[in-house]
Amino acid sequence: MKKEDIIDRLSTNHNDFIGFINSLSQKEFESAIREKWTPGQQLEHIYLGLRPLTGVLQSIEFLIQKNFGRSNGKSRDYDTVVEEYRALLKTGLKTTERFEPKTIKFENRDELAEKLASTVDQLCANIGKLSEQELDDFFIPHPALKNLTIREMMYFTIYHLEHHYNQVKQNLK
Numbered sequence: 001m002k003k004e005d006i007i008d009r010l011s012t013n014h015n016d017f018i019g020f021i022n023s024l025s026q027k028e029f030e031s032a033i034r035e036k037w038t039p040g041q042q043l044e045h046i047y048l049g050l051r052p053l054t055g056v057l058q059s060i061e062f063l064i065q066k067n068f069g070r071s072n073g074k075s076r077d078y079d080t081v082v083e084e085y086r087a088l089l090k091t092g093l094k095t096t097e098r099f100e101p102k103t104i105k106f107e108n109r110d111e112l113a114e115k116l117a118s119t120v121d122q123l124c125a126n127i128g129k130l131s132e133q134e135l136d137d138f139f140i141p142h143p144a145l146k147n148l149t150i151r152e153m154m155y156f157t158i159y160h161l162e163h164h165y166n167q168v169k170q171n172l173k
Contacts, residue, residue: 001078003132006154007124013158014120017046017165018113024172026106033171040104040112042164047116048099049160054119056140057126057150068147069139075151082159088144089163096143127154 001009021029021043032038037045056063104112127135127150135151142148148156 001151001155003127003130003135006135006151006158007127009158010127010154011120011124013161013165014046014116017161018043018117020165020168021109022113028172029106029109030104031172036167036171037101038104039168039172040106040109041101042168043109043112043116044101044104045095045099046161046164047112047119048101050116050119050123050157053140053153053157054122054126057123057130060130060134060138063138063140068141070137071139071147071149073133073136075136075149075155078155078158081145081148081152081155084145085156085159093144099143123157 021039024039029039032041056066056068130150135154136149138150139147140150140153142153142156145152145156
């Protein structure tokens, strides 16, 4: 996937998710089905996952300073990253405490949705400043998938949202 496609999918998918979340009634927003996260908690989890990426991707100099490492200049494709993540999910993978959502009340929905939208905009702007090659040259650590190139991390981010968006829709059926 090229940089413009990544930016488009990140922006479109997150905006669709936010729109869906904003369309929910209070009862739907706060409902937990089969001890799964509520849509509000799903919203916060997505936000908590994106927030650190905006800082990490603020500049190549920052990445070099953090010394996450350089790759061999090649990224795996979207399907490979998704397959690896799905395999981990099948082992019972759970989120780390840092990304665990707390209880989210309906009255906090709009503010949290706005924070997520702003974070997505900043993430897309930061990606836009990078070259195609830079997306493949630098690693970012992922808590479960270990070192991912920037491009692979964006693939994960695209799929991660789709995974949680589908969970919300399934749980509301």
